[in-house]
Amino acid sequence: MSAAAAAVLLVEDDPSIARFVSMVLEELPLELTVCTSAEQAEPLLRERSFALLITDLMLPGMSGVELLQRLRESGSAAGCPAVVFSAGIDEAMAQRLQQLQVLRTLRKPVSVAQLLECVESVLAESAAAPDAPQPDPAGMAQADELQPSAVDVFFGGDAALFDSYRSACIAQMPSDLALGQSLLERRDAAALRRLAHSLKSVLRMLGLAPAADRAQELEQACLQQDWTQAQDHWAFLQARIGELVAQA
CATH class of the missing domain: 1.20.120.160 (HPT domain)
Structure with missing residues (x-):
């Protein structure tokens, strides 16, 4: 692992999704830390600097939205770029996520290509302008894919x-x-x-x-x-x- 590897924090209580993300991202030059709850993730976000937070919205205990709210209200971690997993969001939630400076949403289940493109592009954008992450309205869109095989999709x-x-x-x-x-x-x-x-x-x-x-x-x-x-x-x-x- 390179000393310059980006630190990425995944907050996901579903072990199958966490396992999938870890498998897909293992070839990228990043250091992935996995938490199973927002309560576990919050002190980590305050203690160290992460280049990217990926969080589920539906979590046991504190929700992903609550975690993001606390993150934005904090001092040191307030500007951490964030991406959320969602099985589907309504207009009100989409607006709330934009207010919380969420850059992208990934619809569950996410494909390898979608996950890689999202992580690579967000990390590249953050490296170029680490102090001013802005929500990407296009990235908030969630497009359904229709493909013949789960392996392909x-x-x-x-x-x-x-x-x-x-x-x-x-x-x-x-x-x-x-x-x-x-x-x-x-x-x-x-x-x-x-x-x-x-x-x-x-x-x-x-x-x-x-x-x-x-x-x-x-x-x-x-x-x-x-x-x-x-x-x-x-x-x-x-x-x-x-x-x-x-x-x-």
Whole structure:
């Protein structure tokens, strides 16, 4: 790692997304630090200088928006360039992110090409003008891609990277199944919604669109605390994910 490597902080509680980002960025001349919560990230941002913050918006505890608000109100880290992960934002949130000087948004699930282009361009812009990062209205746009293969869409045609990511995700799935069942039985809507949110991205990146759609429906059922629908969606996901684990 070069002494001049840019320090990048990723705040992401979903281990599959954090793993994907780490895999994609490992070839770039940067030093990646990963935090699983805003509470863990905030003191790091105050203690050292980062060239880029990448944060999810939906986090346990303090949200990504709250982290950004505290960051902008702080002294030493107030000017740190920021990019956010989002599964979709409305107009009000887009305006809020612009107020918080967010440079770009990355829609989950993000592709290799989108992630690399975003990180490389933001770091280049920050290096050219480190004291005056400005939001990029064009970068706030979130374009959907329609491609024939998950390997092409999300992994830039890199089958080896896809296989490595798929294996790591499948290794995590038995734990996800056990956790989801426990959360459903306890009717912990907030935690089950976070798990569904995570599974939605993972399944879509693995090319399993119908299962990803059901995870999204589970997320909505949890939001509405419709436990009949939640049970139905979870049963579908449980069976589909169980098939993946058994096949592996």
